[in-house]
Amino acid sequence: MCRGSPLEGALDPGRVGQNYxxxxxxxxxxxxxYSLAGVTMTEYVSTTPGLFPLPDWAKDDLSDLKGHQKxxxxxxxxxxxxxxxxxxxxxDVIDVQQSAGLDRVVEGQLRWDDMLAHPLxxxxxxETRGIVRYYDNNNFYREPVVSGDLEFSGDVAxxxxxxxxxxxxxxxxxxxxxxxxxxxxxTDEHYGDDAEFLxxxxxxLAGEVDAFPDVETLFLLEPSLVEEPPEDGExxxxxxxxxxxxxxxxxxxVVQPYWGALEEKVYAHLLDAxxxxxxxxxxxxxxxxxxxxxxxxxxxxxxxxxxxxxNTLVEDPEAIRDRVDWxxxxxxxxxxxxxxxxxxxxxxxxxxxxxxxxxxVLAEAADLAEVTAP
Amino acid sequence: xxxxxxxxxxxxxxxxxxxxLLTTVVGSYPKPKWLNRAKxxxxxxxxxxxxxxxxxxxxxxxxxxxxxxxxAGLDVVVDGEMRRNEMVEFxxxxxxxxxxxxxxKVWGHNYFDxxxxxxxxxxxxxxxxxxxxxxxxxxxxxxxxxxxxxxxxANWSFNEAYDDDDELTLELADLVNEEIEKLVDAGARYIQIxxxxxxxxxxxxxxxxxxxxxxxxxxxxxVRIGLxxxxxxxxxxxxxxxxxPVDEFDLELANGDYDQLDVFKDPEFSKDLALGVTDAHVxxxxxxxxxxxxxxxxxxxxxxxxxxxxxxxxVKLLPxxxxxxxxxxxxxxxxxxxxxxxxxxxxxxxxxxxPADD
Numbered sequence: 001m002c003r004g005s006p007l008e009g010a011l012d013p014g015r016v017g018q019n020y021x022x023x024x025x026x027x028x029x030x031x032x033x034y035s036l037a038g039v040t041m042t043e044y045v046s047t048t049p050g051l052f053p054l055p056d057w058a059k060d061d062l063s064d065l066k067g068h069q070k071x072x073x074x075x076x077x078x079x080x081x082x083x084x085x086x087x088x089x090x091x092d093v094i095d096v097q098q099s100a101g102l103d104r105v106v107e108g109q110l111r112w113d114d115m116l117a118h119p120l121x122x123x124x125x126x127e128t129r130g131i132v133r134y135y136d137n138n139n140f141y142r143e144p145v146v147s148g149d150l151e152f153s154g155d156v157a158x159x160x161x162x163x164x165x166x167x168x169x170x171x172x173x174x175x176x177x178x179x180x181x182x183x184x185x186x187t188d189e190h191y192g193d194d195a196e197f198l199x200x201x202x203x204x205l206a207g208e209v210d211a212f213p214d215v216e217t218l219f220l221l222e223p224s225l226v227e228e229p230p231e232d233g234e235x236x237x238x239x240x241x242x243x244x245x246x247x248x249x250x251x252x253x254v255v256q257p258y259w260g261a262l263e264e265k266v267y268a269h270l271l272d273a274x275x276x277x278x279x280x281x282x283x284x285x286x287x288x289x290x291x292x293x294x295x296x297x298x299x300x301x302x303x304x305x306x307x308x309x310x311n312t313l314v315e316d317p318e319a320i321r322d323r324v325d326w327x328x329x330x331x332x333x334x335x336x337x338x339x340x341x342x343x344x345x346x347x348x349x350x351x352x353x354x355x356x357x358x359x360x361v362l363a364e365a366a367d368l369a370e371v372t373a374p
Numbered sequence: 375x376x377x378x379x380x381x382x383x384x385x386x387x388x389x390x391x392x393x394x395l396l397t398t399v400v401g402s403y404p405k406p407k408w409l410n411r412a413k414x415x416x417x418x419x420x421x422x423x424x425x426x427x428x429x430x431x432x433x434x435x436x437x438x439x440x441x442x443x444x445x446a447g448l449d450v451v452v453d454g455e456m457r458r459n460e461m462v463e464f465x466x467x468x469x470x471x472x473x474x475x476x477x478x479k480v481w482g483h484n485y486f487d488x489x490x491x492x493x494x495x496x497x498x499x500x501x502x503x504x505x506x507x508x509x510x511x512x513x514x515x516x517x518x519x520x521x522x523x524x525x526x527x528a529n530w531s532f533n534e535a536y537d538d539d540d541e542l543t544l545e546l547a548d549l550v551n552e553e554i555e556k557l558v559d560a561g562a563r564y565i566q567i568x569x570x571x572x573x574x575x576x577x578x579x580x581x582x583x584x585x586x587x588x589x590x591x592x593x594x595x596x597v598r599i600g601l602x603x604x605x606x607x608x609x610x611x612x613x614x615x616x617x618x619p620v621d622e623f624d625l626e627l628a629n630g631d632y633d634q635l636d637v638f639k640d641p642e643f644s645k646d647l648a649l650g651v652t653d654a655h656v657x658x659x660x661x662x663x664x665x666x667x668x669x670x671x672x673x674x675x676x677x678x679x680x681x682x683x684x685x686x687x688x689v690k691l692l693p694x695x696x697x698x699x700x701x702x703x704x705x706x707x708x709x710x711x712x713x714x715x716x717x718x719x720x721x722x723x724x725x726x727x728x729p730a731d732d
Contacts, residue, residue: 056476063483073482113482131481138530138574140481312475312490313534351476351488 043338044324046366047104048097049219049256049279049309050175051346053355054110058089070131073113073142076122076155086111087162094166096356101363104173104217104340107163114141115346116177116221117185119208120201122155124148125190135227135259137349144186146197150204157211164213171216178222178255179205179241180230195237202241206248217252219279219303220245221346225270226260226281235269243273252276252338254303258345261288268296276338279303282323283344290330302336305344306365307358312350314357320365321372341366378679380598380621381646383563384450384516391712393678395669396449397705398648400602400624401520401566402461402688403442403454404697409435432457433508440512446701447709450516450564453509455690461522461568462530463487464501469527469549471495471535490532491542497549503560510561519562520602523569524550524589525582530571540581547588554589558597566600566624573606583618590619598622600648604687605629609637616644624648626686628668629655638675639724647676650686651707652700657692659699665707673722678715683708 054062065082066072078086093108112118115134120126121141125148131140156176164172177185179202183194191197209218220242230238246253255270256279262270270278277299280289283306306323307315320341341362347355385394412431415423439454458464466472466489473492477485502519509517524546528539536542554565567589572582590599600622603611608625615623627635628650638647649672651665660668672681683704689697714720 053479059477059479059483059485066483068483070482133574134481136575138480138571310532311534312532348479351478354475 042336042369044366044369045103045217045338045340046362047102047173047217047219047340047342048106048359048362049221049258049342049346050106050109050173051112051115051221051348052093052106052108052110053348053350053352055089055092056352058085058092058110061085062089070128070142073128074111074118074122076153078111090159090163091166094163097359098168098170100356100359101367102359103171103363103366105163105167105170106173106175106219107159109159109175109346111159114144115139115348116181116223117141117144119153119156119177119205120144120146120150120182120186123150123153125150126186129187135223139349141185146186146188146190148190150200152207152211153204154208154211156208157213160212160215164215172214173217173219174209174212174215174249174251175219175221176205176209176245178220178225179245180238181222181224183241184224184228194234198234198237198241199244202244205245209245209248212249215249215251217254217340218246218249220253220255220275222255222257223259223345225257225262225266229263229266232265235263235266236272238266239269239273242270242275246273246275252301254279254301254340256303256305256342257281258305259284261285261292264292264295267292271296271299275299277301277303277340279305279340279342280327281305281344282327283308290327293331298331298336300336301338301340303340303342305342307341307343307362309343309345309347309358310349312354314354315361317361317364317368320361321368324365324369325372339369341369376677376679378646380596381679381682383596383598386449386515391709391716393712393715395678395708395712396682397708398448398450398518398682398684399443399452399454399701400654400685400688401452401455401518401568402458402690403439403452403456404690404692404694405454405456406435406438406694409456436505436508437512440509440517442698443701444513444515446698447705448515448701450518451509451513452518452520453505453512455520455688457505460486461570462527463489465522465527466531468499468501469495469546470498472531488530488532491528491535493535495535495542495545495549497552500556501553503553503556506557506562507560516564517562518564518566518600519557520566520568521550521553523567523571523582523601524585525578526569526571529575543581543585544588547585550589551591551593554593554597558593563596564598564600566602567620568602570602570604572611573604576606576608576610579611579614583615586618586620600624600646602648602687608634612637613641616641620645622646622648622682624650624682624684626650626654627671628653628686632668632671635671635674643675643680646680646682647672648682648684649675651683652685652704654685654687654689654692657696659696659703662703662707662710665704666711669707669711670720670722673720674724677724678712 097105114121121144126144128142132143183198183201188197253275254277258281416428435456436453443451471493472489478488528542599620601620602624605626651668
């Protein structure tokens with residue numbers, strides 16, 4: 001179960017319960033941290049899970065060009081004027097990431113009107129119906145109803161192609177919904193069986209990934225693993241589906257669940273997938289995430305959601321760095337090859353100016369972490 | 375026929391029927407197009423249309439819509455919230471401690487200026503007393519004042535200043551209480567707290583109840599306090615909400631074709647029920663007969679003296695003529711049902727609630 005994790009055997013079982021139930025606050029824990037200098041070779045990589053807010057000018061322009069109603073949302077075959085507006089906006093957000101000094105650059109997913117449901121919402125075999133709530137947020141997307149075979153689309157690959165040109169040699173990161181979340185956000189009226197549908201979504205995403213240009217990293221966003229946890233049997237299938245997508249790409253794959261911690265069994269199964277890192281939303285939940293890490297170990301890399309993607313309060317870079325240290329303290333090991341520092345969630349929830357500030361903080365925090373951990 | 379003093383204070387002197395099913399609206403109403411145009415002119419720095427001009431336009435619109443509610447025959451009127459832009463923004467602009475950082479997405483290209491609470495929230499200028507006094511002057515009928523509730527004000531903001539949203543909710547509840555005191559001093563007798571956020575997170579009903587305790591503190595019991603909760607999974611808040619210190623619950627049930635009506639039958643609905651009898655999301659005017667049937671659904675839950683008749687929700691997104699048609703038909707339907715009740719023609723079976731056992 002806990003294959004080759006750096007945590008295996010590193011724990012005193014007596015500590016686990018104490019820490020799990022201790023419910024110490026960040027500050028108390030930060031005060032308790034001890035120096036880690038000299039024991040790590042970790043590379044700290046600042047990045048984001050993508051799905052950025054549109055620049056304010058683009059909010060206005062695209063409102064005018066597209067309209068405000070359900071049938072005005074992105075179709076996948078938008079006209080020249082709309083395409084041009086998105087291209088300009090894409091340039092803006094890539095420039096923001098480069099100026100901030102992030103270690104990975106994402107395309108921004110500005111066209112994803114339906115958030116993580118986007119790859120299906122623009123698919124030919126999918127009909128979009130009513131507006132439905134996006135998880136537990138005051139946000140909504142079109143319900144994608146799958147009514148035919150999910151064949152290759154190439155929508156996300158073509159976004160990445162243009163981003164690759166703009167990235168100008170910087171390390172590019174692809175972003176996709178994980179298969180479990182994408183299947184969870186959609187309605188199946190074609191495959192007729194949950195397991196078959198999940199498999200088809202994974203196959204579809206694997207095909208999309210296969211068409212990607214060279215990327216350094218792939219983030220698979222899997223909030224549904226927390227919000228609608230898979231049940232017995234389904235958890236194993238979710239892991240296999242993720243494995244299918246991850247195996248289709250020659251890049252580091254990070255699976256990022258959020259809005260809490262994974263249930264133990266779900267986490268344990270996830271570790272069976274051939275992935276490089278699991279993400280942890282330490283903004284929403286500290287104790288259960290630490291418990292999972294202590295109890296089940298981890299992958300060779302780790303992704304830490306430490307800046308709040310849904311609050312305008314901009315963290316100090318030092319505070320983020322301290323949280324990195326805090327996590328390391330709890331685990332008593334610091335041998336992750338790569339530690340990704342990111343917001344816990346997508347950032348489209350934020351006003352544009354605050355989103356820019358969050359990126360700057362992440363880049364600075366990663367630099368600080370490198371300095372304190374030579 | 376038993377009476378309900380709190381509700382009957384709004385009964386018109388010349389009410390034609392013995393029974394009285396109070397008719398009102400939730401609050402918002404379509405703005406006349408010229409008011410939106412006036413706002414654009416006011417916001418255009420190159421235009422001479424100044425603040426006084428815009429104020430005059432808002433006054434005119436408030437008079438117009440209050441009068442439109444009177445023409446529709448409503449017993450209790452509102453100005454249609456002509457002076458308010460968005461239900462959180464409007465209040466956040468008037469409360470110390472809030473700041474605005476720009477628009478955020480709700481869905482597609484629909485955005486709102488979600489504010490941030492950056493320091494302790496404090497009461498500064500009055501929020502609604504001017505609006506109330508103006509509307510009360512413009513009408514001979516009783517005026518209801520809708521106020522966005524503290525749970526929604528907290529939940530639909532970024533919270534940078536408080537340890538958790540519950541703490542912020544209770545602080546805001548104290549400010550709402552202060553505002554209601556001022557409104558009552560100005561003569562208001564009917565206050566409605568709007569908590570649409572509760573519909574999306576129904577498990578949070580306890581904090582909404584606690585906030586309401588703060589809201590009604592030292593408010594005269596004769597003042598009618600209602601709570602509007604939009605469509606959601608009502609089974610997750612009922613019967614707990616019966617403990618809330620309010621006189622009336624305003625519920626959105628036409629939207630779901632009364633599929634959740636049974637939720638409120640057991641245990642017995644002990645407050646007044648302001649029943650949504652026209653759908654605020656369908657741009658077609660329901661017939662008088664249809665609305666009569668909807669009103670009778672309410673009589674399955676409460677006796678006539680506890681029933682209030684209202685649209686499901688604010689009607690501001692409907693075409694104005696449709697909104698008016700719904701109000702007018704709603705009032706006609708209510709008067710017809712009252713007359714039928716007077717004549718003993720309506721025999722509605724209200725389920726006997728299960729007796730409390732062990």
